[in-house]
Amino acid sequence: MSSVHIGMIGCGGIAFGKHFPALAKIPEAKIVAFFDVSAERAHEAKAKFGTPDARVYGSVEELLNDPDVHAVHVCTPNDTHAEISIKAMEAGKHVLCEKPMAKTSEDARRMLETSERTGRKLSIAYQNRFRADSRWLHEACRQGELGEIYLAKAHAIRRRAVPTWGVFLDLEKQGGGPLIDIGTHALDLALWMMDNYEPRIVLGTTYRKLAEQGSEANAWGSWDPAKFTVEDSAFAMITMKNGATVWLESSWALNTLDVDEAKVTLCGTKAGADMKNGLRINGEAHGKLYTKEITLGDQWNSAAPNDSAEREARAWIDAILHDREPVVTAKQAYVVQQILEAVYESAKKGQAVSFA
Numbered sequence: 001m002s003s004v005h006i007g008m009i010g011c012g013g014i015a016f017g018k019h020f021p022a023l024a025k026i027p028e029a030k031i032v033a034f035f036d037v038s039a040e041r042a043h044e045a046k047a048k049f050g051t052p053d054a055r056v057y058g059s060v061e062e063l064l065n066d067p068d069v070h071a072v073h074v075c076t077p078n079d080t081h082a083e084i085s086i087k088a089m090e091a092g093k094h095v096l097c098e099k100p101m102a103k104t105s106e107d108a109r110r111m112l113e114t115s116e117r118t119g120r121k122l123s124i125a126y127q128n129r130f131r132a133d134s135r136w137l138h139e140a141c142r143q144g145e146l147g148e149i150y151l152a153k154a155h156a157i158r159r160r161a162v163p164t165w166g167v168f169l170d171l172e173k174q175g176g177g178p179l180i181d182i183g184t185h186a187l188d189l190a191l192w193m194m195d196n197y198e199p200r201i202v203l204g205t206t207y208r209k210l211a212e213q214g215s216e217a218n219a220w221g222s223w224d225p226a227k228f229t230v231e232d233s234a235f236a237m238i239t240m241k242n243g244a245t246v247w248l249e250s251s252w253a254l255n256t257l258d259v260d261e262a263k264v265t266l267c268g269t270k271a272g273a274d275m276k277n278g279l280r281i282n283g284e285a286h287g288k289l290y291t292k293e294i295t296l297g298d299q300w301n302s303a304a305p306n307d308s309a310e311r312e313a314r315a316w317i318d319a320i321l322h323d324r325e326p327v328v329t330a331k332q333a334y335v336v337q338q339i340l341e342a343v344y345e346s347a348k349k350g351q352a353v354s355f356a
Helices: 013-024 039-049 060-064 078-090 105-118 132-142 178-194 308-321 330-349
Strands: 004-009 029-035 071-074 094-098 122-125 149-157 199-207 233-240 245-251 260-268 271-274 280-285 288-293
Touching (some): 004 060, 029 039, 060 078, 149 178, 178 233, 178 330
Parallel strands (some): 004 071
């Protein structure tokens, strides 16, 4: 196989803003099939990004029956991720599914099991792993420069940036608000840096304190409180089986100036690191405390500098062409999903949730 033929399922904002432009830069990636609930959007996508013989299909099933499609990208609302991904893998297609993995951990488990049973690759679109700062810090963690990482803070805080389009505010279709939307990115980064996927206890809280008010200062215009059925912020303390702690914070609307998104702070026995004001390492050497700002060299910035979406797409296509494990594995994403669900469950019950 010299190229990967891709079917795009869902031609909305995330497809046009991320997937299509990234894939267009990769010669080995050919987008040959399109489906969207809006045929107009699907035809627009085909005209801009499709191969000369690309096709628009009237249903997901029709697209999946096309033997010329090797892999699909699932860019649909959260409640359809599992159904579409499972059907795609059953049809012999590899799947890159947008985050979060699914609406529920049970759905995510079924996706993982289908991938293992069919032998089809399944990855989740956590593109922030592919940023230059993320890759540098991950390598530093792997080399043991921070020592044992026993505390991580996963940051996903917006002051007023509630997404008012699509179904983001719809609890039934999305399963949650900022926690499952942007908190999932920060949590993925934290677990990946720590290389720790064994949670023990989750204590979480969710709030709807500003959702009822609306906001003319919101980045994407005021929302309709009647349609805002998800949380506006969520927080959690996650204790891992080895005793490490992860603090997770997420919000679309919060009265704070301390805003950061898809960032982590790490504390280890040898050193600490954070992404909040550029990439910094801190520790003690020769009897003195130090803080070192990291300047990323050419090896981290060459080939798609700062374009995490293109790097993600390149890694995904490479995994298919060379039969490699995806950078983001389904097993890792499943644990992220389990923790997110545990935060919601803990908030609802008012008590901690334990893992077996």
